[in-house]
Amino acid sequence: MACLGHNVTLIDPETNDCRDSEKRLSGTAASLGILMGRIYKRSKGRAWELRKRSIELWPHWIKNLNSAKNPVFVNTPLVQFPKSEKEANTMNDLAKERYSLGLEMIKPNSNEWLNKFWPNEKYGYLISHKDGFIDPLRLQICFREKLLGKDIKTIHEKVLSIERGTSLSSNKWHIHLENGKKIKQDVIVICAALASEKLIKPLGYSIPLEPILGQAIKLKLWLSDNDLLNWPSVINYQGINLIKSFNNEILLGATLEKGIYPNRDCLNEMQNFHENAPEWLKQAKIDSKWFGIRARPLERPAPILDVLENGLIISTGHYRNGILLAPASAEWVGKQIT
Numbered sequence: 503m504a505c506l507g508h509n510v511t512l513i514d515p516e517t518n519d520c521r522d523s524e525k526r527l528s529g530t531a532a533s534l535g536i537l538m539g540r541i542y543k544r545s546k547g548r549a550w551e552l553r554k555r556s557i558e559l560w561p562h563w564i565k566n567l568n569s570a571k572n573p574v575f576v577n578t579p580l581v582q583f584p585k586s587e588k589e590a591n592t593m594n595d596l597a598k599e600r601y602s603l604g605l606e607m608i609k610p611n612s613n614e615w616l617n618k619f620w621p622n623e624k625y626g627y628l629i630s631h632k633d634g635f636i637d638p639l640r641l642q643i644c645f646r647e648k649l650l651g652k653d654i655k656t657i658h659e660k661v662l663s664i665e666r667g668t669s670l671s672s673n674k675w676h677i678h679l680e681n682g683k684k685i686k687q688d689v690i691v692i693c694a695a696l697a698s699e700k701l702i703k704p705l706g707y708s709i710p711l712e713p714i715l716g717q718a719i720k721l722k723l724w725l726s727d728n729d730l731l732n733w734p735s736v737i738n739y740q741g742i743n744l745i746k747s748f749n750n751e752i753l754l755g756a757t758l759e760k761g762i763y764p765n766r767d768c769l770n771e772m773q774n775f776h777e778n779a780p781e782w783l784k785q786a787k788i789d790s791k792w793f794g795i796r797a798r799p800l801e802r803p804a805p806i807l808d809v810l811e812n813g814l815i816i817s818t819g820h821y822r823n824g825i826l827l828a829p830a831s832a833e834w835v836g837k838q839i840t
Contacts, residue, residue: 503691503832503835503836503839504649504652504653504654505652506836506839506840508839509653510652510654510655511654511655511656511657511685511687512649512654512655512656512657513656513657513659513661513677513679514656514657514658515658515659515660515680530638530639530641530642530824530825531638531639531642531794532716532718532792532793532794532795533638533794533824533825534635534638534718534743534745534753534755535635535636535637535638535641535825536580536634536635536736536738536743536745536825536826537560537576537580537633537634537635537636537825537826538580538630538633538738538823538826539553539554539556539557539633539826540553540557540600540603540604540605540630540632540633541580541582541596541605541628541630541633543592543596545599548803549803552805552827552830552831553823553826553827553830555829555830555833556826556827556828556829556830557603557632559829559830559833560576560829562829563828563829564576564636566648567641567644567645567648568644569644569647571647572640572643572644572647573640574636574637574640574641574644575636576632576634576635576636577634577635577636577637577735577736577746578630578631578632578633578634578734578735579604579629579630579631579632579633579634579734579735579736580629580630580633580634580635580734580735580736580737580738581627581628581629581630581734581736581737581738582627582628582629582630582737582738582739583620583623583625583627583737583738583739584625584626584627584628585625585739585740585776586625587625589625590607590625590626593607593626593627593628594607594626594628596628597628603630603632604630604631604632604633605628605629605630605631606628606629606631607626607627607628607629608626608627608628608629609626610623610624610625610626611623612626615732619729619780619782620737620780629734633736634735634736635735635736635745636825638825641825657679657685659679659680659681659683660679660680661677661678661679661680661694661701662678662679662680663677663678663701663704664676664677664678664690664701664702664704664705664814665678665704665705666705667686673686673687673688674687674688674812674813675687675688675689675690675813675814677690687813688813689813689814689815689839690813690814690815691815691816691817691835691839692814692815692816692817692818693816693817693818694818695711695795695796695797695818695819696711696713696795696797698711698797698806698816698818698819699711702810702814702816705810705814707810709799709806709808709816709819710799710800710801711797711798711799711800711818711819712760712797712798712800713760713761713762713795713796713797713798714757714759714760714795714796714797714798714821714822715757715758715759715760715761715762715763715764715765715793715794715795715796716755716756716757716758716759716793716794716795716796716822717755717756717758717759717764717768717769717772717791717792717793718753718754718755718756718791718792718793718794719753719754719755719769719773719788719789719790719791720747720751720752720753720754720788720789720790720791721751721752721753721754721783721786721787721788721789722750722751722786722787722788722789723750723751723752723782723786724750724782724785724786724787725750725782730746730750733746734746739775739776739778740776741756741757741758742754742755742756742772742775742776743755743756744783751789752786754772754773755772756772757796757821757822758771758772762795764793769791796820796821796822796824797818797819797820797821798819798821799819799821804819804820804821804823805817805818805819805820805821805823805824805827805831806818806819807831807834807835809838815835815838815839817831817832817834817835
């Protein structure tokens with residue numbers, strides 16, 4: 503918004519920049535940063551169009567955010583295992599359709615290294631050479647660095663309520679903060695996840711959202727550095743993700759549960775990879791764990807991108823694809839304001 507020439511005020515009471523297993527984290531701080539755009543199964547509709555646009559925009563974003571002090575990049579590739587022959591056939595069709603986007607179907611038993619570590623691999627796998635993950639905490643740091651060069655006002659307060667002002671030409675919206683102060687704005691963009699509904703309800707709008715919890719653990723593997731050299735950046739199986747980290751560490755995570763409290767059984771199921779975990783994964787030592795809350799829209803697809811009325815825009819409820827769809831969502835908001 504600032505690059506488009508707007509005067510921006512960023513209101514965000516939470517400034518978590520680290521993972522804390524004792525807290526419920528939200529948004530970027532709890533994310534694994536997975537970008538599954540090209541490997542998305544549908545080839546039409548708004549969800550695919552948003553992904554396709556973000557795929558086009560992400561390289562430009564990275565170029566603008568990257569710095570020598572805090573380099574940011576997409577770690578590739580992403581490998582997805584099918585659970586059945588039927589799913590493998592679907593993946594094969596998708597690979598043929600999107601070969602130009604970097605998708606390729608690998609036949610069973612064609613990779614000796616992978617067979618060594620993934621003995622259950624019997625249907626082959628789909629590899630997306632350009633999908634992967636981006637470090638979410640480093641990404642947040644890069645954004646903040648860039649904000650320092652812009653004339654952006656930051657307010658670390660909670661918003662209690664929003665009300666319509668009396669002027670039709672400017673300062674139409676009044677924002678009441680927890681510290682008792684009130685600020686006036688021409689345009690408000692609500693990106694408050696589960697708190698969004700509370701903010702817009704007094705204005706006569708209802709957009710139901712439900713909390714979906716994701717758990718993640720950092721695992722220490724009993725493997726040599728050489729064993730990890732040829733690993734893909736992300737392995738995905740039935741919604742569960744393995745992400746290569748550093749020093750023989752692997753991040754394991756999934757967004758699987760409704761509610762705001764983690765379920766131990768869901769964590770065990772995730773760690774067992776739906777009873778398909780290879781022996782090296784079963785023997786891995788848990789180094790740390792955390793969980794985060796996502797906002798999923800009810801009775802409508804994610805994300806919510808709406809102009810509720812003149813000067814009142816909502817961009818939230820991205821569910822599991824907040825980082826992936828950030829560029830396309832931001833571009834959409836910018837167009838509505840302009």
